[in-house]
Amino acid sequence: MSQPAYLTGHTYDPDRAQAFLERAAAILDAGAVAVMLSIGHRTGLLATLSRLPPSTSMEIAQAAGLSERYVREWLAVLVTGGIITYDAQHGTYLLPAEHAACLVPDAPLGNLAVYAQHVALMGQVQDQIVERFRTGEGMRYEDYPCFHHVMAEDSGQTVVAQLFGQILPLAPGLVARLERGITVLDAGCGRGEALMALARRYPESRFTGYDLCADAIEDARRAARKAGLHNLRFEARDLTHFDEQERYDLITSFDAIHDQRSPADLVRRLYRALGPGGIYLVQDIGGSAHLENNLNFPNATLLYAISCVHCTPVSLGQGGDGLGTMWGWETAGAMLNDAGFAEVQRHVLPHDPMNVWFVCRKP
Ligand SMILES: C[S@@+](CC[C@H](N)C(=O)[O-])C[C@H]1O[C@@H](n2cnc3c(N)ncnc32)[C@H](O)[C@@H]1O
Known part of the structure; x- marks a missing residue:
């Protein structure tokens, strides 16, 4: 030939x-x-x-x-x-x-068909994304049909299903504090299902969930009312200028930092919002910041694709850094250290190989 x-x-x-x-x-x-x-x-x-x-x-x-x-x-x-x-x-x-x-x-073994919905969602926004390749502009959360529904099912498996068995025990002493009664914030709570599970289990603690998207917050409020939960509140709030000081004993964010406008700035703000001895419990994507390290990372291809059509565009759409889904555990760890956390522990849980969990303590 x-x-x-x-x-x-x-x-x-x-x-x-x-x-x-x-x-x-x-x-x-x-x-x-x-x-x-x-x-x-x-x-x-x-x-x-x-x-x-x-x-x-x-x-x-x-x-x-x-x-x-x-x-x-x-x-x-x-x-x-x-x-x-x-x-x-x-x-x-x-x-x-x-x-x-x-x-x-x-x-x-977990329901992989839940994650297949992300593939279908990519097709639904293909036309807009093709246009963004030309213009470099970002996207808004509301451009993605059913995003919060899909995300709630996704985190229903990686977060809610293992909250009490695997996740809270990562921070020794946390369960006892929740039982006694503490203040908790979930930053980027989406439909708030993790927070509702916590509020149900720990009636002495008070819970707040903030999220940018009013539709997700409305769904969360409706579900909380239906469940008769009175120790939690949800509020639609853009965390970009979040400025509460030493108000919480525990802050959580579940897969909600890398696609913010400025992850480093938000982590600093969340640090300031914790009281002394407060804990920041973070789930985020566990890939490396370096492409060459991700060749065998679980579902790296899917995660980079989600990054291309969702996580990068929604951060850019907020005028942000657009770090992408695979911003890397190295980047996340460095940001947490720079924010001032005295202790930052990193864990990977067997049920959730795509993500990394950080347990961070404020001095
Ligand atoms: C990948 S979703 C995770 C949602 C939820 N934590 C879960 O696990 O199902 C990321 C969330 O961060 C929220 N978010 C993004 N930018 C935000 C901002 N500037 N202020 C508040 N929330 C924001 C989005 O609305 C979205 O619900």
Whole structure:
């Protein structure tokens, strides 16, 4: 084969090209499956399938209360995508228990279909993002349909599900202080589900949740009212100019620092808002600041993609630094030290390999 014009000056290995073509084609299939997993999660089809014996498309559609024609087409994607098995003789489909173990609500290995929603969300904002590549402008949270819903499901798994078993014990003595009664702020609380779980468990403590997005705060307030919780309040507040002094014993932020306008400035402000001996408990993305260290980091590709279409644009949209999702635990640790925290401990929890947890104490 003569060398293509665009490769002048490069060597060209046809076997390598063919192997890569196969990999690129497989990427297209994997992307399609990810969007279908998102649909399967949102329609309840994956959960329905996990409860059914081998069943026809009509039986599955009826059990899920959905249109058979759409369900049959969706099933075909997941059969060819290696998620569901198909018995051609009986015309039945089955989601094997070992596959359901990471694809349905309350699955023992966590529900990866929740994260598939991030892939679908990327497609929904593609046109705006293409435009931002040209202009360099940012995005607003409200540009992303369902973002707070998806995020609440995401942190429902990484934060709320392990709050009492794994997360609070990272800070020795914290549970006893919460039981006695302390003041707590969740900075960037989103729909506030972690704060509500804390408020329910520790009635002697008082909880405040601030978030930029009024719609997320409205949902949080509604849920708190419904749960009859009186020891917490939610307020829509832009934390960019946050200026409360020594008011809290515990501040938390769950996946809410890297996409702020200025993460370093906010961390300094949160430090000032803690009283002496106060604790700052932070969950953020656990990748490294250096691309070359992230080649084997769990779901690094997905995280960089989320960064490209969401975390970087929303920070830029606030006139901010746009550090991105993979700003790096090194960057986060340095900011926490610079803010003045005397002690900064870093943990990675087994249920949450994508994130890092910092426990920081104010002297
Ligand atoms: C990735 S979400 C995490 C939400 C929530 N902590 C959770 O775990 O579900 C980041 C949150 O930070 C909030 N946020 C971003 N910039 C903010 C700002 N300037 N002031 C207050 N909140 C902000 C967003 O509205 C969003 O809810």
